[in-house]
Amino acid sequence: MNLSAYTKEFSANFRLAYPVILGMLGHTLIGLVDNIMVGRLGTTELAAVSLGNSFVFIAMSAGIGFSTALTPIVAQGDAAKDTAGIRAALHHGLLLCTLIGLFLFTIVYFATPLMDAMGQPREVIEMARPFIGWVGFSILPAMIFQGYKQFADGMSQTKYDMYAVIFSNVIHIGLNYLLIYGVWGLPKLGIMGAALGTVISRIALVLYMHFALTNDKILKPYFKGFSLGEFKMAMFKKIAGLGVLSSMQMLFEVALFTSAVWLSGFLGKTSQAANQIALSLASLTFMFAMGLSVTAMIRIGNQKGLKDYVNLRRIARSIILMAIVVEAVFALLFVALHNVLPYLFINAENVAHVADTGEVIAIASKLLIIAAVFQLSDGLQVVVLGTLRGLQDVKIPTLITFIAYWVVGFPLCYFLGVHTGLGAIGIWIGLLAGLTAAALFLYLRFNYLTNKLIHKDGEL
Template structure:
């Protein structure tokens, strides 16, 4: 196949992906706004938000990873024109997401004492504790929202989540501003104000998502007459069997990045603040690959439902190629602007913070150079993972991601960060090693599975002709 075979798919891929990308960028923007506003208070406050969010980051990854089980089931059923199966996947998925959201909030709320065992400074911990109390509650609306989002995505209605996130940001920014800095009648609450702003905006996001989906004429059949009598063990089991390995895949990656937060925090607060800046920027560009990952999951599921495995491979590879092109562009941007970008996150007018800020900028600039390379690997692994979820292949990828991130990536991060002069840069070289290993082995898995499917389908067609 020539290059144009894949590039002709770019237009439809982007049509599906761009609302997801904008929605995810908006979701990430909520965290970045917190960091930008909190960063003006000082490097200790920024480090505290980083520490608190490391707990949230892990919990959210479990929730998002689990909820992705809804999309391939809905997308495959949609291709098969099976309305009852779509309805069942939506109701069971939303039910499980609600239970999971409550469980994750409880887990994070009672895990706060772990901060003292992580080698973080007392100043940072004391600031992080009240922040985490509030932001942990936002896990409930976030995971419930994911249930709605994955359902809509499975029906290729990717714009709805984008609208919800836009609304969330419109609410979040002004609330954050007045609560953090104490504007007008509002008290100055610092980083606790940032957490409260996050809770309010995420609750609004769920309410909006329910209203906009339930009012859609095409979707009304999925919202009418819900009863707990409809909850069946077979569909619960199917979603859990797909959702648990998917949540573990995401957890292994997010936990690796969280370990980078903790490792950098044990090196020093300037390393932790620099890590947070570089991670925020890398996460922002990663959202483009995440959007394409969702597109891969939807389109591969559709082709699987149609039993068109040859076109499935073409569609998937076109998305892989598009992701590589985008990530290379972002890599070049990071290289060109690596010294300039960290300034956005710090108050350079505060004379008392000048020394700390100068050190943070030097470290963050070096980390962005590593990020320029690793985001290419990160982009590849996440879109291939999306395609594998579309095939409903989740268990072997779960083992692959564990080995890549925790047998390869973390030991490199730990050794280079703690026992060499590379310090924070060494931690990020470990991230690069883990992501690259994941990208290679996940693609090999996808290639093996799809070639096998094509061969089996060809043999079946031949047998049918002979009969």
């Protein structure tokens, strides 16, 4: 099959992907804005937000991973014209997402004492503790939003997420500016202002999404007839069966990156702040691959509903190729600008922190070189994972991600970061190894499954 067979799908991929990418960039922007605005207060404040967000980030990632089960189920139902199945998936999914949100908030709230056992700097812990409580509460509205979003994505209506996130970010940036710095007579709340801005903006996110979807002519009928009597255990099991394992896949990866935050804390607050700068920028570019991963879930779910496995593999490979091209561009930008980008997060004119600032910038610039290298591995693994979720194949990929991140990645992060002279650079080399292993073996799994489906279909 020649290259044009794949590139001709780029426009269809882009139409679905760009609203998802912009929406995900908006979600990432919430944390990025917090880091940039709080970074102006000092390196201790930046390290505290980094530590606090690491707890919430793990919980949110687990919840988002669970909610992704809705997208392939809805996409398959949409292609198969299964209206009743789509409606059932929406109602059951919204309830499950709400319950998961409450559960994750409770876990985060009672997990804060773990900071004392993690060897983090004392001044960072004291500042992070109240921040976690408020940002942890924002998980609940964020998870309810995920239920709406994954349903809309499955119906190929990806623009609603984008509009909702733009709306919430306008609120978030404005509130952050007012509450962090104490503008217009408001109290100067510092990092607590960032926490309150996050909570309020995520509540606004849910309200916008509910109003938009329930007033859409195509989607509105699916919201009617919501009652406890309609819930069936079979649908709960179907969503949970896919959702729990999808959640574990995302949790394994996010926990690996979060361990990098914690391990860098052992090296001191400058390494921790530098790690957060590199992680924030890498997370920003990762959203492009995540958008293509959602596109893969939608399009592969559609093809699964149509039982067209030859086109399924061709479309999947077109999305994978597109991800490689996009991530290669970002890799080049990271290399070209590695000495410039850290200044976005640090107030270099703050004389009181001049020594810390110089060290943070020096470390962060080196980390960005490694981040540039693993752009390709990171993009490939998440897009292939999206194709496998579209096929509703989650068991073996869960095992692959665990081995890649926690048998390969974390031991290298720990050894190279803590027990050699590489420091934070060694931690990021371990991250690169884990991502590369995941990308390789997930693609082998996808290739095996599609070959099997095409061969089986040809025998019928």
